[in-house]
Amino acid sequence: MEQARQGLTKVQAVKIKSNKNSRKILNIWTPPVLVFILFMFIWQYGTVWFQIPPYLLPKPTDILTAAIENGENLRNAVFRTISESIIGFLLSVIGGIVGAILMASSKILERSLYPYAILLQTIPIVAIAPIIVIWFGSGANAIVIIAFTIGFFPMLSNTLVGLNATDRGMINLLHLYQASNWKIMWKVRIPFALPYIMAGLKISCTLAVVGAIVGEYIAGIGGGDGGLGYAITVASTKMETPFLFACGISASILGILFFLVVNLFSKWVLGSWHESEMKRDN
Numbered sequence: 001m002e003q004a005r006q007g008l009t010k011v012q013a014v015k016i017k018s019n020k021n022s023r024k025i026l027n028i029w030t031p032p033v034l035v036f037i038l039f040m041f042i043w044q045y046g047t048v049w050f051q052i053p054p055y056l057l058p059k060p061t062d063i064l065t066a067a068i069e070n071g072e073n074l075r076n077a078v079f080r081t082i083s084e085s086i087i088g089f090l091l092s093v094i095g096g097i098v099g100a101i102l103m104a105s106s107k108i109l110e111r112s113l114y115p116y117a118i119l120l121q122t123i124p125i126v127a128i129a130p131i132i133v134i135w136f137g138s139g140a141n142a143i144v145i146i147a148f149t150i151g152f153f154p155m156l157s158n159t160l161v162g163l164n165a166t167d168r169g170m171i172n173l174l175h176l177y178q179a180s181n182w183k184i185m186w187k188v189r190i191p192f193a194l195p196y197i198m199a200g201l202k203i204s205c206t207l208a209v210v211g212a213i214v215g216e217y218i219a220g221i222g223g224g225d226g227g228l229g230y231a232i233t234v235a236s237t238k239m240e241t242p243f244l245f246a247c248g249i250s251a252s253i254l255g256i257l258f259f260l261v262v263n264l265f266s267k268w269v270l271g272s273w274h275e276s277e278m279k280r281d282n
Contacts, residue, residue, distance in 0.1 A: 058242040063249070066242035073231065074243075078250055081212050081227035084140060085258065088147025089208035095148065096155025096200065103156075104163035104189065105181060114160070121153040125211060129218040143215035143227075150211035151204035158200030162193025198266040205258040213251055228254075 040060055046052075047059050054062050067074055099117075103110035129146050136142045166189045174184050216229025226233075228251050235244040 055239055055241045058245055062242040063245045066240070067246040067250075070243050070246070074246060074250060077226065077228045077231040077247065078254065081209070081216065081229070081251070081254065084143045084212040084215070084227060085147055085208045085254070088144045088212060089151055089205055089258075091144070091148040092151035092155050092204050092208060093201065096152050096204070097159050097197065099152075099156050100159035100163055101185065101190075103160055105185065110160070117153060117156055120149070125150050125214055126218070129215060132215075133219045138219045142219035143212055146215035146219065147208045147211035150214075151208040154203040154207065155197075155200040158196045158203070159193055162196025163189045165196070166192045195270060198262075198270060201262045201266065202259060205262045206255045209251065209255045209258055 044059050044061065047057055058066070099113075103114060125146060128149060129142075132145050132149070133142045136145060163185075170188055171184055174188065179187075212227065213229040213232070216227045217233055228247050232244060232247045232251075235241075235247060
């Protein structure tokens with residue numbers, strides 16, 4: 001009898017927890033979903049009410065129709081931009097982390113090179129892109145380099161901040177035990193900098209998409225097989241506004257997906273020990 005009562009108590013506890021989780025999910029997702037539905041309703045019927053022509057502001061249904069009619073071109077453009085963004089992003093991650101480690105290992109190197117990294121970041125990418133095209137030619141190579149350039153500095157800056165923010169007392173203690181600088185870097189400074197590195201990843205992944213699309217505007221035209229930036233350029237010259245909106249929305253969704261993937265990776269790396277990614281009860 002006692003065992004049966006305990007079993008019922010456990011079942012009730014599970015049901016209560018399930019109900020709490022369901023309410024929590026509803027509280028999180030209901031407001032943005034309702035706002036999205038309201039926004040789409042106003043957009044759809046507002047353009048009809050005010051008689052706005054489709055070439056100025058197409059209805060959501062017009063955009064969906066254009067995306068379906070040009071489905072193959074849109075799909076090829078998205079996959080092209082994905083590949084260029086991923087390559088540029090990975091290069092920016094490798095370059096930023098390696099550069100930050102080298103600078104954190106030598107103050108002279110940091111004081112010598114970091115100002116030029118800042119200078120590179122302050123120059124608009126649209127001003128650098130034509131030079132990159134001249135040096136490396138139009139097409140995928142230049143686009144990848146542009147995506148790398150725009151995503152490199154956030155990785156370098158965030159990683160360097162994390163490496164320099166390591167507890168000095170711990171570093172001094174390891175020096176007393178005659179640990180080498182590279183061992184301290186690998187065992188202490190890099191693990192301590194992981195939250196900063198993850199923050200840099202979240203910034204750089206979306207910037208890589210922006211850099212790839214900007215590169216396709218400038219370098220993809222001569223490359224023939226263009227991505228979303230090239231598709232946007234063609235759609236704007238032909239005044240195909242619904243398809244232009246479809247390309248822009250696809251680019252936005254692509255950036256969001258990149259961020260969500262990196263965010264999941266961050267939770268996997270930091271979720272078990274760092275407060276920024278640990279689950280909270282309230």
